[in-house]
Amino acid sequence: MSKVTLTGLLKSPSPQQHGARVEITGLAKSYDGRSWAVQDLELSVEPGEFLTILGPSGSGKTTALMMLAGFETPSRGEIHLNGEPVAALPAYKRNIGMVFQSYALFPTMSVEDNIAYPLRMRKTPRAERERLVDASLELVQLQAHRKKRPGQLSGGQQQRVALARATVFTPGLLLMDEPLGALDRKLRQTMQNEIANIHRSLGVSVVSVTHDQEEALSLSDRVLIMADGRMQQLGTPAEIFERPRNAFVADFMGEANVIDATGGRLAAGCIDVRGSAELGGAALVSVRPELVALAPAPLDAASGTVTAVTYQGSTVRYEIRLRNEETVVARLATGPAQTPLARGESVRLTVDAGSIVPLEDAGR
Numbered sequence: 001m002s003k004v005t006l007t008g009l010l011k012s013p014s015p016q017q018h019g020a021r022v023e024i025t026g027l028a029k030s031y032d033g034r035s036w037a038v039q040d041l042e043l044s045v046e047p048g049e050f051l052t053i054l055g056p057s058g059s060g061k062t063t064a065l066m067m068l069a070g071f072e073t074p075s076r077g078e079i080h081l082n083g084e085p086v087a088a089l090p091a092y093k094r095n096i097g098m099v100f101q102s103y104a105l106f107p108t109m110s111v112e113d114n115i116a117y118p119l120r121m122r123k124t125p126r127a128e129r130e131r132l133v134d135a136s137l138e139l140v141q142l143q144a145h146r147k148k149r150p151g152q153l154s155g156g157q158q159q160r161v162a163l164a165r166a167t168v169f170t171p172g173l174l175l176m177d178e179p180l181g182a183l184d185r186k187l188r189q190t191m192q193n194e195i196a197n198i199h200r201s202l203g204v205s206v207v208s209v210t211h212d213q214e215e216a217l218s219l220s221d222r223v224l225i226m227a228d229g230r231m232q233q234l235g236t237p238a239e240i241f242e243r244p245r246n247a248f249v250a251d252f253m254g255e256a257n258v259i260d261a262t263g264g265r266l267a268a269g270c271i272d273v274r275g276s277a278e279l280g281g282a283a284l285v286s287v288r289p290e291l292v293a294l295a296p297a298p299l300d301a302a303s304g305t306v307t308a309v310t311y312q313g314s315t316v317r318y319e320i321r322l323r324n325e326e327t328v329v330a331r332l333a334t335g336p337a338q339t340p341l342a343r344g345e346s347v348r349l350t351v352d353a354g355s356i357v358p359l360e361d362a363g364r
């Protein structure tokens with residue numbers, strides 16, 4: 001990689017070729033010799049791919065990332081970067097850039113010195129170093145702030161310095177641990193665009209860790225969902241969101257309804273199905289709240305009763321207690337044509353066969 005300059009990369013017609021290929025096989029980590037923080041991780045990241053590891057707190061995301069980075073030693077399994085096993089390589093020899101939630105900038109160094117730091121470590125000649133720092137400052141649009149200290153910058157600007165420092169030496173792989181975790185909602189959106197932009201410009205492979213579903217869906221080529229140290233599902237954002245494999249993924253990716261489907265009937269027949277559904281014998285299915293239709297119905301023909309109504313701006317969220325005691329959530333768009341249903345009203349629920357997702361099991 002050493003001959004490839006950042007400026008060269010920015011002009012490169014197919015920057016994807018510079019991203020590293022990552023292959024992870026049977027990777028596992030136990031800190032205490034009794035429980036597994038990560039178990040049986042199998043994954044490959046294509047050159048230039050943006051992969052996000054998503055999961056709740058304690059699911060093993062950071063542990064997986066730290067093994068990739070070389071800061072934690074795997075208990076089992078292997079990692080290959082561009083076909084080479086990395087087990088024996090210390091972190092600084094893996095040609096990997098890292099961005100942390102806390103930025104981890106050097107507070108007494110200027111922005112440009114922070115960015116130049118990895119180049120100094122690599123003994124990059126001065127002229128080359130200056131050229132790369134200039135290109136990197138331009139990429140993250142911080143030219144005007146180059147002489148400032150990190151403490152004189154906003155959170156978003158500091159994170160851009162961290163991104164510049166992690167990519168200035170053209171790493172094949174960029175690792176990010178909750179990169180937007182410290183930023184407020186609006187700034188997160190802006191930074192998401194910036195990260196997407198940097199990823200596109202550099203063609204670097206990215207593995208990012210987050211517990212934020214929206215961030216994972218909007219930035220990634222593929223998402224890996226983890227829970228309790230184990231992979232739950234690996235797929236494109238659309239696959240994960242629209243075809244969750246099990247109840248954990250369905251629930252974690254938003255407010256999915258997980259509904260009893262014993263005998264091919266939804267909630268013991270309380271919910272009507274339009275069309276013929278292929279449930280493949282699944283005992284549980286998932287249906288997204290925005291795909292549940294509900295209409296007022298006389299009590300004897302009703303699926304259940306509205307127990308909660310929450311106005312949420314562009315949608316209204318309804319909780320419905322079914323006759324079989326299950327609770328289902330429906331979400332309806334607000335609009336001039338909509339008459340809101342009231343709490344206590346009896347309703348009939350209908351879903352299209354195509355919006356029913358059979359689940360593999362009851363969860364993890």
Ligand SMILES: Nc1ncnc2c1ncn2[C@@H]1O[C@H](COP(=O)(O)OP(=O)(O)OP(=O)(O)O)[C@@H](O)[C@H]1O
Pocket residue numbers: 031032036037055056057058059060061062063064211
């Ligand atoms: N250095 C450590 N020593 C001992 N146990 C650890 C260490 N780091 C993590 N663990 C444990 O390993 C499991 C996975 O933790 P990990 O930090 O990888 O999860 P995570 O998904 O990144 O969580 P979070 O989102 O809270 O950072 C947890 O049970 C945690 O307590």
